[in-house]
Amino acid sequence: QVQVVESGGGLVQAGGSLRLSCTVSGLTLDDYFMGWFRDPPGKEREGIACINWSNGNTYYADSVKGRFTISRDNAKNTLYLQMTSLKPEDTAEYFCAADEFAGPDAFIEYEPGDPFHYWGQGTQVTVSS
Numbered sequence: 001q002v003q004v005v006e007s008g009g010g011l012v013q014a015g016g017s018l019r020l021s022c023t024v025s026g027l028t029l030d031d032y033f034m035g036w037f038r039d040p041p042g043k044e045r046e047g048i049a050c051i052n053w054s055n056g057n058t059y060y061a062d063s064v065k066g067r068f069t070i071s072r073d074n075a076k077n078t079l080y081l082q083m084t085s086l087k088p089e090d091t092a093e094y095f096c097a098a099d100e101f102a103g104p105d106a107f108i109e110y111e112p113g114d115p116f117h118y119w120g121q122g123t124q125v126t127v128s129s
Contacts, residue, residue, distance in 0.1 A: 002026040002118055006096055009123030016086050016127070022079040022096035022120055029053040029077060032100050035107035036070060036081045038092035039122075045095075047110035049081060059104035064090075086127045093122040 008020040020036070035050030048061045049070040058070050069082040079096055097116040099106070106114065 004096060004098065004118050004120040006094065006120040006123040009094060009125045011126045011128065012086055014086060014088055014127055014129050017082070017084045018086065018125060019083070020081040020094055020096075020123060020125070022081075024077045024079070024098060024118070027077075027098065027118065029072075029074075029098065032098045033102055033104065033107060034072065034079045034096060034098045036068075036079075037095045037097060037107075037110060038090075038125075039095070040089070040092040044112050045110065047107040050104050050107035051079070052104075057104075059108055061108050083125070086125075088127050088129045091125060091127050093124050095122045096120045 003025045006022045012018050032053050033050050034053055035047055037045050037047050039045050048064045049068055051058050051070050051072055067085045071080045098118040099116045
C-alpha cells in the first residue's frame, strides 16, 4: 500500500523560512516525477515545484522561483521543499504528489482536476505579516 505523508507546516512570520517534507512508502520513485502544490485560501490549487526523481532536475513556478528549493533524499524516499523569504501570500495548504507519467509542464501548469497518481493529505503553512 502506497502512503504519501507531508509534514513540516506551521505558522511563520513574513521573511521567515520553513521546510516541508513528504515521505513516500510502498513505492519505488525512480521513474516518477514528484512535486509540490498549494491551495491558497479562496483560490485554486497551483503547482509550484517539481523534480525528476531519477536525475534530480528541478522546475519551479515563477511565484516561488528563487525563494523555494525542491530536493529529494533517495535513501529516505523523501521529498523536501525549503521555503525562504516567505510572504503572507504563501499562506496555503501544501500538498505533494507523485506521478509516473506527468512531466514538469503537468506539475507547473496544473489545472484543477488534472489527475496525479498519488497525493499526500496536505500540511498547512500560515505566514503572518
